[in-house]
Each structure stands twice: as structure tokens, then as C-alpha cells.
Amino acid sequence: MAADSTDGARRPVGAVTRASVLSAALMIVDRDGVDGLSMRRLAEAVGRDPMVIYRHLPNKAAVLDGVAEMVFDQLVVDAEDPDWATQLRAVARSFRAVALAHPNVVPLLVTRPLSTPLGMRPVAVVRPLEHILQLLTRAGFTGADALHIYRALFGFLYGHVLNELQEVVERPEESDEVLRLGLHRLPITEFPLVRELAPTLAAYDGAAELERGLDILLTGLTATLPDPAL
Structure with a gap:
């Protein structure tokens, strides 16, 4: 009976889902870094045979993409906020908080999405782009300008968190x-x-550096906002 109990603890009852596998992967990366993640260790973490993992995620690259997706999914943009500058500042602070909570994942946040064509990226990765475009076009920016602003903001954020x-x-x-x-x-x-x-x-001071950088960026962007009276 003792052997059965141990085996039951090692292989928990219940279906293994993609979400549960990625949660386990995120825990491994948080603790041991990207190099500490392997399909074997991931299978051990969820208490299943490695073949069960492969049913949900075909290889380590897919797991890393999924981990980046999970973290990006924590980034929320209120596209209906009438104060676009305050909202962008909130997004920037949220991104920094997520990055500091998962420092070993930061390289994935910076590199994994960029290595995949935009239309093939997970929706959680593309969603902030769509919502920021909505936020800025509602504020009066053209679509092209809104895209430039998104790129400038996240280029700054990627560099900031890597530097911090x-x-x-x-x-x-x-x-x-x-x-x-x-x-x-x-x-x-x-x-x-x-x-x-x-x-x-x-x-x-990472927090102060972020705010100073945002002051510079948002002041410049405000100056480029088209005048609705013209």
C-alpha cells in the first residue's frame, strides 16, 4: 500500500492540460532559468511520462513560446481609457512588474515573439498591440503613428528591463x-x-529610471498628437 501511495503522489490523478504543463514550465524557468528546462524535467514536474507532454507541446521551442505567452497574458491594456498617456504609463509599469516577477523569462519576452511572424504569434502576445492601437487611434493618432508609438514604447521597455x-x-x-x-x-x-x-x-533606481524615460517619451508623443481643430 505504501508503494501505491508514493506512486500516487508522483503521478497525480487528473488530466494534464497545456495550461498545467506551461505553469510547470514557468516554475522551472523561474527557479532554474531557461537552460534548466528540459522536456524530461517538465515531465517529472507534472508527474507524467514525457509522451504526455509531447501531446500538448511538440518540443522545447513550443514550451518556451508558451511560457512567453503566459507572461504576456498578464499584461492588460485598457483600450477605452480616455487618458492615453496615463494608460501607456500604467502598461509600462505593469510590464516592468511582470518582468521583475519573472526575470529569467525576460529574454523570452524580448526574443521569442520577434522570431515568429506576427500572424503566427499567440493571441496573448498580439493582444497588447491591438489594444494599444485602439487606445491611440481613439485618442486621435493615425494608425501608422499608433504603430510607431507601440514600437517605440516596447523598444524602450525591453531595453529598460534588460538593463535593470x-x-x-x-x-x-x-x-x-x-x-x-x-x-x-x-x-x-x-x-x-x-x-x-x-x-x-x-x-x-529602476522604478525612477522607468518614470524618467516615460516622461521623455510621452512628452514627445503628446507634442505629435494631431490638433483636432485643424
Whole structure:
């Protein structure tokens, strides 16, 4: 009876679904990174034979696409918000929050959608695009301008989260910012401004950097909004 109980714990009763497989995959990636994910480990995580996994997802590439899809599905855009700039700022904050909650997934968010033709991407990945286009065209932007804005916003967001997740401190025990960042390795005559900004570089604040970048981006976009009176 003990053996049966152990086997039952290892192979839970109930159907395995695509969603349950992807949830398990996301947990593995969150814990061990993309390189820690394999079809064998995924099968072990859901307590099934690997062939069961292949019925839902044919290979690791499909699993990675699905993980990116799951995370993108957490990004909500209110296309009917009358304040388009505030809504874009909310979307940006939400994207950063999701990225920081799943830092090991960020490379997938940046690269997986771009490696697939737009019409073949999961709807969860394309939906933010559609909703942002709706938001901006309702605000008065042309469709082409709305698309440019979407690309500019997400280009900024991808770069921001990748930058925020990078380790910039080389020697955390040092109190001198130049030494902390390893800037003493750079010739002072060639990089005087970089060394001068060492305190600012060492005091990096991801949330503040995001808001400052959005201030610059949204101010510029507001200036391009067509005047409805013309």
C-alpha cells in the first residue's frame, strides 16, 4: 500500500492540460532559468511520462513560446481609457512588474515573439498591440503613428528591463563608486564623464529610471498628437 501511495503522489490523478504543463514550465524557468528546462524535467514536474507532454507541446521551442505567452497574458491594456498617456504609463509599469516577477523569462519576452511572424504569434502576445492601437487611434493618432508609438514604447521597455536586471556592481564591498563599478579600469583621460557620473550610475533606481524615460517619451508623443481643430 505504501508503494501505491508514493506512486500516487508522483503521478497525480487528473488530466494534464497545456495550461498545467506551461505553469510547470514557468516554475522551472523561474527557479532554474531557461537552460534548466528540459522536456524530461517538465515531465517529472507534472508527474507524467514525457509522451504526455509531447501531446500538448511538440518540443522545447513550443514550451518556451508558451511560457512567453503566459507572461504576456498578464499584461492588460485598457483600450477605452480616455487618458492615453496615463494608460501607456500604467502598461509600462505593469510590464516592468511582470518582468521583475519573472526575470529569467525576460529574454523570452524580448526574443521569442520577434522570431515568429506576427500572424503566427499567440493571441496573448498580439493582444497588447491591438489594444494599444485602439487606445491611440481613439485618442486621435493615425494608425501608422499608433504603430510607431507601440514600437517605440516596447523598444524602450525591453531595453529598460534588460538593463535593470543586469548586475552593474563589480565590488559591492567598496564605498567608492568608481571602485564599486570597476570604472578604475577605464583610462581617466578617455572617459572623464563616465567616471564623474559614477555616483549616479551606482545609485541606479529602476522604478525612477522607468518614470524618467516615460516622461521623455510621452512628452514627445503628446507634442505629435494631431490638433483636432485643424
